[in-house]
Amino acid sequence: MQTIMIVEDDPKIAELIQSYISKYGYTVTLVADFDHVMDEFHKHRPDLVLLDINLPRYDGYYWCRQIRTQSICPVIFISARIGEMDQVMALENGGDDFITKPFHSEIVLAKIRSHLRRAYGEYAVKVGERILEKDGLKLYPERLELLFGTKVVSLTKKEADIIESLIERYPRVSGREDLLEKLWDDQAYVDENTLNVNMTRVRKKFLELGIDNAIETVRGAGYRLNVSWTRAGS
Structure with a gap:
């Protein structure tokens, strides 16, 4: 069972996403302490991260860079920002995709499935693990x-x-x-x-x-x- 970590400071949006995608067999964890996102990342070792940009103290760009020092798991930004530069910044800071708010839950699920397939499933590049x-x-x-x-x-x-x-x-x-x-x-x-x-x-x-x-x-x-x-x- 694959794990999705949601880093979203609006509890209603976070719980909406959690409720929807958990019905499709995913384990979903919500981050509540936005000063220690990496502690939660290490604890749950998610297969994919849904990440808001506007967060308390440090923004999503910062946390994406921290994740990238330790993992290549897919990171999908979800944000109310709609400017082209915001999307460019998301990708340049290590993100894999960008979804603007408001969104349809079906779109979020489809993108999650797509990135998980590319990273781990049928579309993943089959490379033997190095030791x-x-x-x-x-x-x-x-x-x-x-x-x-x-x-x-x-x-x-x-x-x-x-x-x-x-x-x-x-x-x-x-x-x-x-x-x-x-x-x-x-x-x-x-x-x-x-x-x-x-x-x-x-x-x-x-x-x-x-x-x-x-x-x-x-x-x-x-x-x-x-x-x-x-x-x-x-």
Whole structure:
């Protein structure tokens, strides 16, 4: 059963959509805390998101960008904004489609079905899942998961990209410039500490798997995977 997450601050509209599409076999979850949309996303791991633009504090464009750092699930914007630029902004910020209010519930359902088919069903591109392995460590880039032994941790898209680069280049060094280019399209707008922060997060994910000293810092060059796994605490 596929899960649809609705991020809409008008409870009447949200409940209307929920009531209609749940009749067709979908699990529907409504976001109520608009300051912590990503917490709800991680909790429910939806197959598709219906996202309003006008939301408290952060708008839908912002939340779509956050989703895109961690998932490629379909995102359909639903908004009362009807300007062409609003639709352009929705697509440029990672959205897949745009529905204007007021809308017919049948249109919403049809678009949901269409995007789910393209993403997961009969129209989806059939590509074998990639698995990168190194000495018992397994990275699933499309799942955003890292496994070691019986333990598994969830990753952000950037964390997965860093680990993928480290595995692919082993035993060579992954240069700082190469990592920056892989993670961010325009390095000019990236603070030099940003990569350090992300590497710290990656190291913490290895610690969650019970691995210490998994990443070696090569002074003046970059980072290298250390496959002589040391159990954390040993």
